[in-house]
Amino acid sequence: MIKYPFLKEEATIGITAPSSGVGSELHGLIKDACNRMNAKGFNVICGETVWTQDKAKSSPAKIRATELNDTMQDDNIHTVIPPWGGELLIEVLEYIDFENIKSKWILGYSDISVLLLATTLKTGIATAHGPNLIDLRGVHSDETTAMWQALLSIKTGESIIQHSSQKYQKEWNHDNFSPCVFHLTEQTYWKVISDSNVMKVRVSGRLLGGCVDVIRHLIGTPFGDVQYFQQHVINNDPILWYLENCELTTVDLRRSLVQMKLAGWFENCSGIMFGRSEANQPVQDYTIRDVYEELSEELQIPIIYDIDCGHVPPQMTFINGAYAEVEVENGKGTVKQYFYP
Incomplete structure (x- = not known):
């Protein structure tokens, strides 16, 4: 049985980096993206791993996993969106507490798809393969990209249609x-x-x-x-x-x-x-x-x-x-x- 999370209005979005973080020279991109989320009515909480990047990862595997576990178990955080993908998310899988994660959306792609697929296969919780946080920093989104919010706001038993891009x-x-x-x-x-x-x-x-x-x-x-x-x-x-x-x-x-x-x-x-x-x-x-x-x-x-x-x-x-x-x-x-x- 598949369990579908639900993105409600004024939800709190947790930003954590289970793969790559963002170096100091690009911190402005994260701030822009967070501002866009705030403008949409969401609250944003950024973890410490978001702001660091060293040796092809945001931080050591256990630190990334601890922050992800805390984010997934926090009742005050409703959706998780990593900043972007990376290379070494697979390192954190053995440290994730899949048995105790709460039903909430995880949205992303690239290396994040390892986490998405593993989470759905292990728990039956639906996950969302779509834009990363960095992709959502624009003043506007094209129609295809913008559908992420509508998809995550569908209730169990409902349906939604997407069309190929122009x-x-x-x-x-x-x-x-x-x-x-x-x-x-x-x-x-x-x-x-x-x-x-x-x-x-x-x-x-x-x-x-x-x-x-x-x-x-x-x-x-x-x-x-x-x-x-x-x-x-x-x-x-x-x-x-x-x-x-x-x-x-x-x-x-x-x-x-x-x-x-x-x-x-x-x-x-x-x-x-x-x-x-x-x-x-x-x-x-x-x-x-x-x-x-x-x-x-x-x-x-x-x-x-x-x-x-x-x-x-x-x-x-x-x-x-x-x-x-x-x-x-x-x-x-x-x-x-x-x-x-």
Whole structure:
């Protein structure tokens, strides 16, 4: 049974850095983001780990875990949003008190998706894969990014629809300030691969996913038991995976997907969605299209790719554990998420 947190008006948002913190030269970004949250009517509490960064992490693993545990167990904090991702969140998993965390939203992506997926698999609490705090510092948000608040404010039993973006950001340009943070210049076009070779696909299932680079390391650990989750938490509903690639070449990605398949992560899987990625570079003429076609043929499921998810913004907010119906036609995508227990 999935438990859905609820983001109420004037909620208190806890900012903690279980992966990377923010160096002193970028503290202004955090202050801007907190001010935007305050302007929306939220209260903000920042932990000490947010303001430090050393040796590819905000602080040692036990310190990060202690602050996260305190934040998750504090009844006065209703939602947790890390500043951004990083590299070494996996170090904190063994120190997290999953048995005593309260039901509250965790929102983020990139390395944070390790925490999101592990939390949902271990506890049945839904988690939100979407923008990090830094992405929300703009005076305005584009329509796709802005949906995070609506998603987190849906009650159990209700549903909500998101539509694919109109345009996406081709490259990061931090020196060119934009009131919307992102510079959306390229036409969005969702693509599909299916056995019928049609340009229209419908697929549904319980959402699970994250950044392939990091969630693959949950395989074989107590934090990545997808089979138990499917059998005992979602009553054998099919899983609809959403995945995004940050830094893997096509062969790296292929190896990771085969490992997921061999570990049983794709058993009773209805489909897989992949986000846009600048990392999808061919190796010896082995292209990303080859990767997707082989996976579709092996699993006999549709593949949807270049969706709004991951490191090429903007991105939708996907709720781990929610039931989703996805439709793609002529490059446009619609995602309807149901907050079913």
